[in-house]
Amino acid sequence: MSNLLEVRNVSKSYADHQALEDVSISIPEKSIFGLLGPNGAGKTTLIRIITQIISKDEGTISFDGQLLDPQHIRNMGYLPEERGLYKKMKVGEQLLYLAQLKGLSKREAMDKIKVWFEKFEMKSWWKKNVIDLSKGMQQKVQFVATVLHQPKLIILDEPFSGFDPVNANLIKDEILELRNQGSTIIFSTHRMESVEELCDHIALINRSKKVLEGKTKEVRNSHKTNTFTVDYQGTLNGSFEDKFKVLDTTIVEDSLKRSSIKIMQNGVSSNDLIGQLIQHVNVQSFQEKIPSINEIFIETVQGR
């Protein structure tokens, strides 16, 4: 799988602070790429550099094998975190206008708008002024405006904020559908709930540096801490042997307990742990703990 977007050693500083420092990211084609990071980490700056709203100080960016230049804008769709439309314009006219700005002919735009209007059940909105729509409805219109010209790269900055759960699901399905149709999606967020579900790849930016990048699964696996969750009956000592350490224990019900046990030495396998456990207690279940993206996020951000 080739990379649609290659960001190499990009730095950017504003008058009073460095917003990005030597950031490199590869975004594979036809993937959903989670761009994660706390508020103010530099996500929006990176996105604005990719969408060419602002320029980088250093580094290179290539899009689809070519160095990024203004004509690539037509192959991008950008949904900014701060949503906005022309309030006094009619929904239909507005979509038509925005699509034409991206290089679609009026006819193409019309056809595509109709498809989306059908899909999102907003046929009756064509002649409504944006200001007369609810916030959620406006967000839908803006989502349509972002993806209407079928861009190769879709950049969504906090796409679910402001949507109710029903509409958030609708958008989530559309994002997956767009990926399946061949679009690449950058999905920027500081909320982790939807990341595991959606993202094939993630990168974590913290304090203007990239601190983590990779396939979602691999990232999670690489953050395993050799910790296992064991349900059992009986009693375990705090450190029943040097190789293992019981991190915490809770009582699940009656005599059933649950402990997190960490293997402390290299070269000790989970089988060794099981072997030890069955000598002391009656094991009911045994499972490796794989950290969630949320945990990795918090650990990485707070740990540094």
Next chain:
Amino acid sequence: MTLIAPLLFAGLLVGPVLLNQNVNKGKTIEVIDESGLYKGKLEKHSSLKFIYLNESLEAAKKKLPKTKHEALLYIPKVNLDKPSGMKLFAEKRVSVEVERNVEKAISKVTENIKLLKSGIDKKVLSEIKTDISVDTQNLKGEESSGRAAMIIGYVSAFLIYFAIFLYGVQVMRGVIEEKVNRIIEVMISSVKPFQLMMGKIIGVALVGITQFILWIGLSVAITFAAGKLMGGNNAKVSQEATTSITKNMDAETQAMMKEELAGGNKIFRAINSIPVTTTIISFLLYFIGGYLLYSALFAAVGSAADTETDTQQFVLPISMPLVFAMVAASAIVRDPNGPLAFWMSMIPLTSPIAMMIRIPYGVATWEIILSLVLLVGGFIAITWLAGRIYRVGVLMYGKKVNFKEIAKWLFYKV
């Protein structure tokens, strides 16, 4: 708005005339003339009606409320050299207009009596009174009139002044609206900020030109139609209209204009002497140039603000040159080829107004061309600066900015 505005304009012109016309009509003043000098004479000098009574003042005063007459004028036996003691009684307060009319009538009658007494016939006097007006001619022998030139200069300068503010502010509002709506980020991820800014300026310019043509056309049409309805009183309409327009000019200029309007036809003859083609072409060029220059400034101001209230501190300084040019207009008129006039018509920020005031007096072609080149140069420079402020400003939220901050933006790499 496009269609209502001409109605408002025409209303502005016709309204005062309509209102003024009816002030004195049908109003009756009772007169008790103990001096016997004024009987039957007052009405010659006023549109008011006068009734002369032969009762005592006290009796007349008592009856006045029932008669529905406007007021009661009491003239005691007076010393013509120093007439005094005249009184105007009314149930309610009389209007200034009535008071003035009565005073005028009395003083005219008094004057006439005095003239007769000193043996001068009024006829003789009016023969003595001579209206002098010098016919100025330029060296080519065409008749010219400084006053006609002044009016044309003022009107075109005022139109430019008005348009710059009206549409410049519209550009500014548009920019703020895009910022407040947050559509700006979507827009500048599709087009360059500079393109967006220029697009807005040019778009508003086209709206402006369309509106202006409609307004001028419709206002003229409605004013004339209204004039016809009022009994072909066109001259009066235009005279009153000019008075209301020129209210804000200094007294001297106003007096000159009024006098000139009274001259009527002469002006129209003199207009022929004004470089009409040059004036019209320059008007269009300065109109467009001035608008473009200032709306770029207004766009920059809009981009630096989050709300319209934030813009005030910037709007004042950028509009100073324009206001100054308008204030200096009367000085330019007095000496259209002096150094003040020359330099102000060269500096791009003031030239659209200053030059339009000078042109009807005849300005050397090289001066106009130089001034236009400077205007275009100024426009390019200011648009470039405005563009640099704009591209930073539109992405800047919630920050109160000052001039120092904006100056820094000019050097930002974005």
